[in-house]
Amino acid sequence: MVSFDHSVTFESLKAVDEGQSKFSLVYLDAHPDAVPTLPHYYGSVIYDASKLTNIDMKSSYIIGVRAWDQEEVAIVDEIGINLVTPAEIIEEGMKNMCRRVSDNLTGNVYLSIDIDCIDPTFEP
Numbered sequence: 001m002v003s004f005d006h007s008v009t010f011e012s013l014k015a016v017d018e019g020q021s022k023f024s025l026v027y028l029d030a031h032p033d034a035v036p037t038l039p040h041y042y043g044s045v046i047y048d049a050s051k052l053t054n055i056d057m058k059s060s061y062i063i064g065v066r067a068w069d070q071e072e073v074a075i076v077d078e079i080g081i082n083l084v085t086p087a088e089i090i091e092e093g094m095k096n097m098c099r100r101v102s103d104n105l106t107g108n109v110y111l112s113i114d115i116d117c118i119d120p121t122f123e124p
């Protein structure tokens, strides 16, 4: 399925979650999408996903976050999902960050990409 943001991601995650296996979520986005006050909104996907049973948050990542509000940061901390900012990628190096993330993933991975995680210089 192709959509350019995470507006349909929760429904897809919910279907995958109905399987028996634990899985990691790798979520590329400029935003944490952890708004707790408006369920089933494209800005609340991570918060909604935290209510599912088979996503292993300790081995899951939101990568590329460059815009957030404090409420979302608190939710991300509470959920326990890992967050990687572009500044951290620059500091650590892309190759090292990719190795660190892939070493921590479960055998099953759901990858979701919001186009806004791309530098706006290249994807305005």
Ligand SMILES: [Mn+2]
Binding pocket: 005, 029, 030, 031, 114, 116
């Ligand atoms: Mn986004």
